[in-house]
Amino acid sequence: MSELTPTQAGILLAVHRLGTTIEAARAFNLTQSAISKIVARSETSLGVPVFERRDGRLVLRSEARELMASLDAVESEWCNLRETVADLRAGRALPLRIAATPSIGQGLVAGALRKLLATHPDARAELIMGNPVAELSNGTADIGFMFSPRVSDDIALTPLAEGSIVALVRKDDPLAAQGSVDLAELAGRRLLCFDRESSPLGWLIAKAHEEAGLVYAPFMTAPYSITVAHLLARDGDVSLVDSMLFEAQRFDGLAQLQITPRIPITICMMTARSRPLSHLAARMVEIITGG
Numbered sequence: 001m002s003e004l005t006p007t008q009a010g011i012l013l014a015v016h017r018l019g020t021t022i023e024a025a026r027a028f029n030l031t032q033s034a035i036s037k038i039v040a041r042s043e044t045s046l047g048v049p050v051f052e053r054r055d056g057r058l059v060l061r062s063e064a065r066e067l068m069a070s071l072d073a074v075e076s077e078w079c080n081l082r083e084t085v086a087d088l089r090a091g092r093a094l095p096l097r098i099a100a101t102p103s104i105g106q107g108l109v110a111g112a113l114r115k116l117l118a119t120h121p122d123a124r125a126e127l128i129m130g131n132p133v134a135e136l137s138n139g140t141a142d143i144g145f146m147f148s149p150r151v152s153d154d155i156a157l158t159p160l161a162e163g164s165i166v167a168l169v170r171k172d173d174p175l176a177a178q179g180s181v182d183l184a185e186l187a188g189r190r191l192l193c194f195d196r197e198s199s200p201l202g203w204l205i206a207k208a209h210e211e212a213g214l215v216y217a218p219f220m221t222a223p224y225s226i227t228v229a230h231l232l233a234r235d236g237d238v239s240l241v242d243s244m245l246f247e248a249q250r251f252d253g254l255a256q257l258q259i260t261p262r263i264p265i266t267i268c269m270m271t272a273r274s275r276p277l278s279h280l281a282a283r284m285v286e287i288i289t290g291g
Helices: 008-016 022-026 032-046 062-090 103-120 132-137 198-211 223-229 278-288
Strands: 049-056 057-060 096-100 127-130 141-146 153-170 180-182 191-193 236-243 254-260 265-273
Touching: 008 022, 008 032, 008 049, 008 057, 008 062, 008 096, 022 032, 022 057, 057 062, 096 103, 096 132, 096 278, 103 127, 103 141, 103 223, 103 278, 132 141, 132 153, 132 265, 141 153, 141 198, 141 278, 153 198
Parallel strands: 096 127, 096 141, 180 254, 191 236
Antiparallel strands: 049 057, 141 265, 153 236, 153 254, 153 265
16 A cells, blocks of 8 residues: 555545535546546555445445544644644744843834734734843743843844933933033932943943043942933932933933943844744844844
8 A cells, every 4th residue: 555645635535525526626626537536546545445436426435434534533633733833823822022121122122013913913922021131041032132232152143223321310400401411520420320240231331431530330220221210310310321212211301411422332132043933033033124
C-alpha cells in the first residue's frame, strides 16, 4: 500500500458525505472525471475498495466504515491545527507583550499599537511598564523600548528616534522665561532626577555634569520621567526628564527648558536574538520601523 495523501483523504470524505462525484467536484472546484480518478487512485493506495455504486450514488462499503471514521477524526484534528495557527498569526492565542518605559509606552508604542489593531482587530496586546531590558531577558516580553539602554549580547538594539534631556520648573520660577538653562545654573537647586547606577538616563545626566565639572547629587531619584515630573512641587525644585514625555502627557503649571549643552538620548527598540519573533511581533516591528 502506498501513502494516502491529505488531498486524497479529503476527497474520499467529501464523496462519502455528498454521495456523488458531481457534488464533490463542485466542492473542490474540479471536474467529475478528476474526482473519479482520485477516488480510484486512493482505493489503489489503500489496497481496498472504499465505495460501491448504488442507484447512481457512491455508498461507503461496510468494511471501509472504520477507515472513514479515522479520516474524519484526522480532518477534525487538522481543522483544529489550522485554527490554532490562524489564532497565533492573528494574535488571538497569545498576547503581544511589549515592555516600555512610561513616556515611550504612552507615546510611540501606543501610536504603533493603534495602527496594529487597525489591521489585526482581534489581536491581544499587553503593555508592560517595567524594566524593558529585564522583561526581554526573562522572556516575559517580546519587544522592549527604552532610552539608551545598556544590554547584553543577546539583545539586538534598533535606534528609532532622538530626543534630549530637558528641565522642568514651575511657571512662576524665574528660570521659566529663559527657554534654556545651563547645568551650572541649576547648582544649588533641589534636583529631582534619575539614579546614575540604575537608570541609563541618570548615567547620561551624571556624565554631562562631570564633563561640566559639576557634582551630580540629586535630592530625590525615581525610575521614570513621569514620576520625576510629578515630584516637582516646591519653589526652586528642578526636574530633569526626557523630552518625549510631553508627547505622552500634558503638565499644567510647568515650563520646559532646553539644557545646554544638549544631552542627547535615543529611543531604542530591543529584541532577543535567541528567540524568533511571532507573526504579530514582527508586524509591530514593521510598523515601528516604517516597514
